[in-house]
Amino acid sequence: MTELITSPHNQLVKxxxxxxQKKYRDELGLFAVEGVRLxxxxxxxxxxxxxxxxxxxxxxxxxxxxIIDRLAGGRCRLAxxxxxxxxxxxxxxxxxxxxxxxxxxxxxxxAALTGPRPSLIAVLDGISDPGNAGxxxxxxxxxGCSGVVLLKGCVDLYAGKTVRATMGSLFHLPVVxxxxxxxxxxxxxxxxxxxxxxxxxxxTDYTAxxxxxxxxxxxxxxxxxxxxxxxxxAAARIAIPIYGRAESLNVATAAxxxxxxxxxxxxxxx
Amino acid sequence: MTELITSPHNQLVKxxxxxxQKKYRDELGLFAVEGVRLxxxxxxxxxxxxxxxxxxxxxxxxxxxxIIDRLAGGRCRLAxxxxxxxxxxxxxxxxxxxxxxxxxxxxxxxAALTGPRPSLIAVLDGISDPGNAGxxxxxxxxxGCSGVVLLKGCVDLYAGKTVRATMGSLFHLPVVxxxxxxxxxxxxxxxxxxxxxxxxxxxTDYTAxxxxxxxxxxxxxxxxxxxxxxxxxAAARIAIPIYGRAESLNVATAAxxxxxxxxxxxxxxx
Numbered sequence: 001m002t003e004l005i006t007s008p009h010n011q012l013v014k015x016x017x018x019x020x021q022k023k024y025r026d027e028l029g030l031f032a033v034e035g036v037r038l039x040x041x042x043x044x045x046x047x048x049x050x051x052x053x054x055x056x057x058x059x060x061x062x063x064x065x066x067i068i069d070r071l072a073g074g075r076c077r078l079a080x081x082x083x084x085x086x087x088x089x090x091x092x093x094x095x096x097x098x099x100x101x102x103x104x105x106x107x108x109x110x111a112a113l114t115g116p117r118p119s120l121i122a123v124l125d126g127i128s129d130p131g132n133a134g135x136x137x138x139x140x141x142x143x144g145c146s147g148v149v150l151l152k153g154c155v156d157l158y159a160g161k162t163v164r165a166t167m168g169s170l171f172h173l174p175v176v177x178x179x180x181x182x183x184x185x186x187x188x189x190x191x192x193x194x195x196x197x198x199x200x201x202x203x204t205d206y207t208a209x210x211x212x213x214x215x216x217x218x219x220x221x222x223x224x225x226x227x228x229x230x231x232x233x234a235a236a237r238i239a240i241p242i243y244g245r246a247e248s249l250n251v252a253t254a255a256x257x258x259x260x261x262x263x264x265x266x267x268x269x270x
Numbered sequence: 271m272t273e274l275i276t277s278p279h280n281q282l283v284k285x286x287x288x289x290x291q292k293k294y295r296d297e298l299g300l301f302a303v304e305g306v307r308l309x310x311x312x313x314x315x316x317x318x319x320x321x322x323x324x325x326x327x328x329x330x331x332x333x334x335x336x337i338i339d340r341l342a343g344g345r346c347r348l349a350x351x352x353x354x355x356x357x358x359x360x361x362x363x364x365x366x367x368x369x370x371x372x373x374x375x376x377x378x379x380x381a382a383l384t385g386p387r388p389s390l391i392a393v394l395d396g397i398s399d400p401g402n403a404g405x406x407x408x409x410x411x412x413x414g415c416s417g418v419v420l421l422k423g424c425v426d427l428y429a430g431k432t433v434r435a436t437m438g439s440l441f442h443l444p445v446v447x448x449x450x451x452x453x454x455x456x457x458x459x460x461x462x463x464x465x466x467x468x469x470x471x472x473x474t475d476y477t478a479x480x481x482x483x484x485x486x487x488x489x490x491x492x493x494x495x496x497x498x499x500x501x502x503x504a505a506a507r508i509a510i511p512i513y514g515r516a517e518s519l520n521v522a523t524a525a526x527x528x529x530x531x532x533x534x535x536x537x538x539x540x
Contacts, residue, residue, distance in 0.1 A: 116513070139523055144513025172515040207534050243386070243414025243533060245442040253409055253526040256519070260527045261534075263513060264477050 002072070003079040005053075008088060012079055016053055016089040016099060022156045025104065031158035033100045034092055036063045041168030043067055047102055049076045055086050055097030064098045071100075091160035104158050109187045111174035112147025119193055120211075120262055123149040123184065123218040125226050127251060130155045134165020135252035136219065141169035143259035149184060149216070150177045185233045188216050194235035197226045198254060203239035211262035219255050222248055272342075273349040275323075278358060282349055286323055286359040286369060292426045295374065301428035303370045304362055306333045311438030313337055317372055319346045325356050325367030334368045341370075361430035374428050379457045381444035382417025389463055390532055391486035393419040393454065395496050397521060400425045404435020405522035406489065411439035413529035419454060419486070420447045455503045458486050464505035467496045468524060473509035481532035489525050492518055 005013060018024035019032045030050065033042050040063065042049060052071050058064040059080065072078060081089075086097050112121050122140040127133045133155050140148045150157055157163075157177040163170060179187075188195050193214045198206075211217070218234070220226035231237065240249060240257055249257070275283060288294035289302045300320065303312050310333065312319060322341050328334040329350065342348060351359075356367050382391050392410040397403045403425050410418045420427055427433075427447040433440060449457075458465050463484045468476075481487070488504070490496035501507065510519060510527055519527070 135520060135523065138516050139519065141514040142510075142512045142516035142519050167516065169514070169516050207537075240412075240530070241533075242412045244411040244439070246408050246412035246437065246439050249409065249412050249526070250405060252523065253405065256523040256526045257530045260510070261530075263511075264531075267477075 001078070003077070005079050005081045005085060008085060012051060012053065012077070013081065013085055013089055016051070016101060019101065020091045020160060022159065025156065025158050029104050030101050031104050031163065032091065032160060033102060033163060034090060034098065034160065035096045035164070036061065036067070036098055038164065038168055039067050039098055039100050041171045042100055042102060043070060045171035047171055049100040049102050051077045051079070051101035053079050053081055053086070053089065053099045053101070055081060055083050057083070058097035064096070067098070092164070107174045107176045109149070109176050109179065109184070112149065112176055113191055115146030115173060116144050117146070118212070118214040118266065119146045119191070120259070120266070121145060121147050121149060121193065121216040122255060122259060123151065123216050124154050125151050125181070125218050125230060126221040126224055127154045127219070128221065130159050130161035131165045132250065132252045133157070134162045136255045137166040137175055138169040139252065139256045139259060141172045143263045145173060145259060147174040147176060149179055150175065151184065152178050152180050181227055181230050185230070195230065195233060196236045196238055197231050197234035198239065198258065199226060199231060199237040200239060203237040206238040206240050206258050206261055209236055209238045210265070212265040215262065217258060217262070219251050222251055271348070273347070275349050275351045275355060278355060282321060282323065282347070283351065283355055283359055286321070286371060289371065290361045290430060292429065295426065295428050299374050300371050301374050301433065302361065302430060303372060303433060304360060304368065304430065305366045305434070306331065306337070306368055308433065308438055309337050309368055309370050311441045312370055312372060313340060315441035317441055319370040319372050321347045321349070321371035323349050323351055323356070323359065323369045323371070325351060325353050327353070328367035334366070337368070362434070377444045377446045379419070379446050379449065379454070382419065382446055383461055385416030385443060386414050387416070388482070388484040388536065389416045389461070390529070390536070391415060391417050391419060391463065392525060392529060393421065393486050393488040394424050395421050395451070395488050395500060396491040396494055397424045397489070398491065400429050400431035401435045402520065402522045403427070404432045406525045407436040407445055408439040409522065409526045409529055411442045413533045415443060415529060417444040417446060419449055420445065421454065422448050422450050451497055451500050455500070465500065465503060466506045466508055467501050467504035468509065468528065469496060469501060469507040470509060473507040476508040476510050476528050476531055479506055479508045480535070482535040485532065487528060487532070489521050492521055
């Protein structure tokens, strides 16, 4: 049954609006997914939606209506809201009028060991830009990674901008959030997966490094790079050569170049 | 001599504010470069600045002061403005209080033939997002491209967001804007440079394509891809395989993967 919400003081509306803040996402263990495409990806991945908020206009859209119909058969709470109310809860500039609220997942590191072999794990260290973090998750998915790790100190995986930038890849492969660097180093050692760090100084050209076997590759921020602690525990340091006069590459770009080099090297096994 | 501008009706202030719009950039043949880093890049490239607007706070910054001093020795008009006035003209969220106004360049295609050999030219078709267009220019610079072409229909090269996303690479290598696709095809034919199109269907894996010789690689938008006309004139079609469940790659990411594959293949000559 679909509720009809007209009051801005309604608790569902307040909850949805609050989820734009990390504090409330952490407290409630929920996050919001907006737009038809992302909602389709969440549902297709079997990730349970608890609440679905939509406008009348969204209900008239065929793809949005299909999602709403499908959720109506389950335990998801459905509520129609006015455009004005939707505008109060959206985190996007051009809202499509469809929002699913779903439980966050604490994906264990072990999940990243169950995917494609040999394991290829992308690790982000100190990445604070949600667009960059999301873009790396999308690229890691495309390149056939077995998982992604966002170390403690990275942007929140469940921030609206991060989720949108993943273009749904967040729902495709294990993304582990909030590990400390020491914890990661121990987990990799236990799984016999070497850590390779991207670094500017004293590094091997990325095409000369062996990325065909099991490997975790850590990418740092443009400003600070990979932490000294992780650099110290890395089996190798790799870098992308700069042939022109650009000072550096964006982290999402660098990750794409390196993860696809790993894919190229391991192609026979894919 | 530095002018001190206090009135929002001052013509320089009005001009600077107007340059946020393409209409006025085209009309005046000028564009704005904001921030210390980009201003340094423009000056270092010998690109003439006609006007320099800065706040008192910027003049206290060592790097900004060096730029202002250097420009004071030439023909650049210098003007100090209040923070409030600067806020009226800036195109950025967190202004650094330093803006250079410089003439736009109509870079001829021939300039892209004078750079590193064998020629490696990145061509953008229908790219409307300034962040993506700028990111490709930055990556093309890093990967050692001889030039970049933004075909007619792409975002304005001189829009503030495009300029910022290039991170200064706009000043490092020839970037040709506004060519029609037929004009590009003719120019490439005359220079005996084959065109390779990125495409989803019926395409060769990008690592199997020969990208070591002279080549122009065209990248289309995620929504529409490369135009039929350019696809028809392409010597080859290449694609990046998707190993996971991502639907596609962002165009800036795809360009990075392919341009660095070209760099890898031509490494012995670089």
